[in-house]
Amino acid sequence: QVQLVESGGGLVQAGGSLTLSCAASGRTFSSYNIGWFRQAPGKEREFVAAISWSGGPTMYANSVKGRFTISRDNAKNTVHLQMNSLKPEDTAVYSCAAVGGFTMTRNSYDYNIWGQGTQVIVSS
Numbered sequence: 168q169v170q171l172v173e174s175g176g177g178l179v180q181a182g183g184s185l186t187l188s189c190a191a192s193g194r195t196f197s198s199y200n201i202g203w204f205r206q207a208p209g210k211e212r213e214f215v216a217a218i219s220w221s222g223g224p225t226m227y228a229n230s231v232k233g234r235f236t237i238s239r240d241n242a243k244n245t246v247h248l249q250m251n252s253l254k255p256e257d258t259a260v261y262s263c264a265a266v267g268g269f270t271m272t273r274n275s276y277d278y279n280i281w282g283q284g285t286q287v288i289v290s291s
Contacts (some may be wrong), residue, residue, distance in 0.1 A: 171189055172283070179253055179287075180259060182253065194275040200266050202250050202278055204261070204264060214274075215231055215235065230238075231257075241256060254289060256289075259287060260287075261284060261286075262282050263282045264280060
């Protein structure tokens with residue numbers, strides 16, 4: 168069973184950048200598709216980005232497309248989320264999640280392994 172731990176959150180000014188990391192334990196990490204989700208106070212969890220098990224195909228929410236980049240290093244059991252041009256509305260707890268299979272998904276209910284989350288605060 169893969170376990171996930173996020174890091175890299177913090178406080179940043181609008182227009183700034185942060186890189187979140189999702190570190191996984193377990194030898195089967197490379198067989199999982201990984202997604203990033205976020206949840207702001209009082210709002211529902213929303214999809215941010217996902218990357219396939221191979222590291223090839225990716226998908227993004229329209230709200231972050233062109234600003235965020237998801238990548239993975241299976242040799243290091245790590246997925247990164249590079250976030251540029253951050254906006255106050257990006258403020259949320261960001262969580263990574265894993266799902267097996269060959270198809271990426273934006274649906275949080277499909278993911279069965281979750282990290283604890285890391286807080287991102289973007290000040291205006």
